[in-house]
Amino acid sequence: MTIKGKAYIAGAYEHPTRKAPDKSVAQLHAECARGAILDAGLSKSDVDGYFCAGDAPGLGPMSMVEYMGLKVRHVDSTDTGGSSYLVHVAHAAEAIALGKCNVALITLAGRPRSEGSSGTQPRSYGANAPDMAFEFPYGMATANGYGMVAMRHMHEYGTTAEQLAWVKVAASHHAQHNEHAMLREVVTVEDVINSPLIADPLHRLDCCVVSDGGGALIVTRPEIARSLKRPLVKIIGAGESPKGQMGGKVDLTYSGAATSGPIAFAEAGVKPADIQYASIYDSFTITVIMQIEDLGFCRKGEGGRFVADGNLISGVGKLPFNTDGGGLCNNHPANRGGMTKVIEAVRQLRGEAHPKVQVPNCRLALAHGTGGQLGSRHVGATLILERE
Amino acid sequence: MTTQERAIPAPAPNPENQPYFDACARDTLLVGKCDACGEYHFYPRRICPHCLSDQVQWVAARGTGTIYTYSTMHRGVPVPYTIAYVTLDEGVSMMTNIVGFAPGTLRIGQKVRVQFRATEGGIKVPVFAPA
Numbered sequence: 001m002t003i004k005g006k007a008y009i010a011g012a013y014e015h016p017t018r019k020a021p022d023k024s025v026a027q028l029h030a031e032c033a034r035g036a037i038l039d040a041g042l043s044k045s046d047v048d049g050y051f052c053a054g055d056a057p058g059l060g061p062m063s064m065v066e067y068m069g070l071k072v073r074h075v076d077s078t079d080t081g082g083s084s085y086l087v088h089v090a091h092a093a094e095a096i097a098l099g100k101c102n103v104a105l106i107t108l109a110g111r112p113r114s115e116g117s118s119g120t121q122p123r124s125y126g127a128n129a130p131d132m133a134f135e136f137p138y139g140m141a142t143a144n145g146y147g148m149v150a151m152r153h154m155h156e157y158g159t160t161a162e163q164l165a166w167v168k169v170a171a172s173h174h175a176q177h178n179e180h181a182m183l184r185e186v187v188t189v190e191d192v193i194n195s196p197l198i199a200d201p202l203h204r205l206d207c208c209v210v211s212d213g214g215g216a217l218i219v220t221r222p223e224i225a226r227s228l229k230r231p232l233v234k235i236i237g238a239g240e241s242p243k244g245q246m247g248g249k250v251d252l253t254y255s256g257a258a259t260s261g262p263i264a265f266a267e268a269g270v271k272p273a274d275i276q277y278a279s280i281y282d283s284f285t286i287t288v289i290m291q292i293e294d295l296g297f298c299r300k301g302e303g304g305r306f307v308a309d310g311n312l313i314s315g316v317g318k319l320p321f322n323t324d325g326g327g328l329c330n331n332h333p334a335n336r337g338g339m340t341k342v343i344e345a346v347r348q349l350r351g352e353a354h355p356k357v358q359v360p361n362c363r364l365a366l367a368h369g370t371g372g373q374l375g376s377r378h379v380g381a382t383l384i385l386e387r388e
Numbered sequence: 389m390t391t392q393e394r395a396i397p398a399p400a401p402n403p404e405n406q407p408y409f410d411a412c413a414r415d416t417l418l419v420g421k422c423d424a425c426g427e428y429h430f431y432p433r434r435i436c437p438h439c440l441s442d443q444v445q446w447v448a449a450r451g452t453g454t455i456y457t458y459s460t461m462h463r464g465v466p467v468p469y470t471i472a473y474v475t476l477d478e479g480v481s482m483m484t485n486i487v488g489f490a491p492g493t494l495r496i497g498q499k500v501r502v503q504f505r506a507t508e509g510g511i512k513v514p515v516f517a518p519a
């Protein structure tokens with residue numbers, strides 16, 4: 001059994017807002033849903049499957065299916081943090097292959113910017129989270145968790161602050177062309193390493209933005225996708241892999257991508273060298289370097305050298321990435337970057353990315369998400385998509 | 389010690405991990421050890437994460453180890469503080485804070501020793517300082 005070729009991404013929509021103080025989270029989800037349904041050329045009554053994660057308000061699918069007045073026969077609220085939406089695409093393909101639904105809607109939305117969220121504040125998941133009592137007192141936030149990963153990577157492999165900075169430089173080169181991006185100014189390596197130190201070795205410009213917003217996707221079966229007027233984006237491979245502290249055998253030198261990537265490539269029957277465009281989760285610059293290594297775009301430890309000198313810039317380097325500006329420059333709605341990773345990969349395969357960053361004749365793309373914390377526990381999820 | 393120390397937020401123990409914090413009150417660091425597979429684990433639980441046996445014991449650690457990695461939070465907080473993973477001599481790594489060092493002097497691989505600090509709720513937790 002495989003999902004290869006069993007389902008297509010027929011609709012994709014990214015909410016243009018980056019700050020939404022006057023909207024509710026449910027409203028943002030619904031606006032994204034409407035956008036994706038319209039983009040596909042479908043109507044609300046066609047949707048018979050609904051997928052959402054922990055950002056959905058209330059009791060997830062129960063609350064949101066009712067809010068949007070959907071009539072569905074399949075729901076899935078798998079929550080793997082920011083990688084949830086890549087997992088949802090794969091699970092939607094599985095459900096479609098099994099006949100459980102025909103048109104799956106996936107939504108993400110949130111207002112962390114309006115609500116004052118920050119990557120320097122520890123998040124509490126309550127006393128029942130088994131790790132909480134052993135971590136919360138120490139001030140494990142987002143930035144310092146990734147800081148610890150970057151510190152170890154530098155120690156093991158000689159990765160430098162300048163190499164980390166190149167990831168942000170590449171993202172900024174793309175964001176300058178995105179009218180919705182929060183940060184459109186092109187920055188240099190010096191700008192990044194001269195920005196204030198947040199959690200060493202990570203500087204302010206090594207960190208993603210905090211933004212409101214959201215996005216949505218429509219996944220459907222081949223016959224329906226072919227009946228629509230949109231370019232055909234076929235799902236050909238997927239993998240998902242949780243990774244944590246392994247009972248105390250902590251190893252921060254690799255991520256879940258080391259498992260999810262090979263699973264996805266094997267299912268798709270393609271190699272990293274075949275990929276023309278990659279959406280790579282970019283909560284921090286180190287996240288990108290780690291995943292590029294683990295996905296096999298270079299050898300372990302060589303990610304710093306791989307990303308240097310503009311190698312991620314579309315039209316310049318070997319691996320064009322995050323051509324919307326990514327989480328580092330464009331947006332990071334609900335503090336979850338997986339949805340926008342899929343959306344930009346779909347734009348590239350449709351030929352609908354900004355002309356300045358469009359990869360010519362893009363046939364094969366990868367999207368990868370890391371949900372949770374590289375520094376403690378996370379779920380890596382990989383998708384491989386093909387233009388038919 | 390050259391800088392002011394951050395106030396440590398209190399943990400919220402649950403019935404499973406209460407003995408760990410009871411031991412912290414006596415300045416003792418406990419780790420989990422499994423009688424079935426012989427492996428240590430951290431954070432400690434009553435079911436072994438390596439083999440799912442319930443034949444697990446609380447074992448007092450020596451309290452010494454080395455820094456696996458660390459990061460000092462400089463911005464957005466009232467007082468800078470340093471989070472770390474310390475690999476204990478028993479072989480397991482635990483998240484903690486490093487205290488009692490001069491800025492710029494920490495390094496990965498450095499030997500450290502446990503101390504216990506009262507949190508804002510009074511419950512003590514282990515932190516580490518250069519040995």
Ligand SMILES: [Zn+2]
Pocket residue numbers: 422423424425426427436437438439440441
């Ligand atoms: Zn065991």
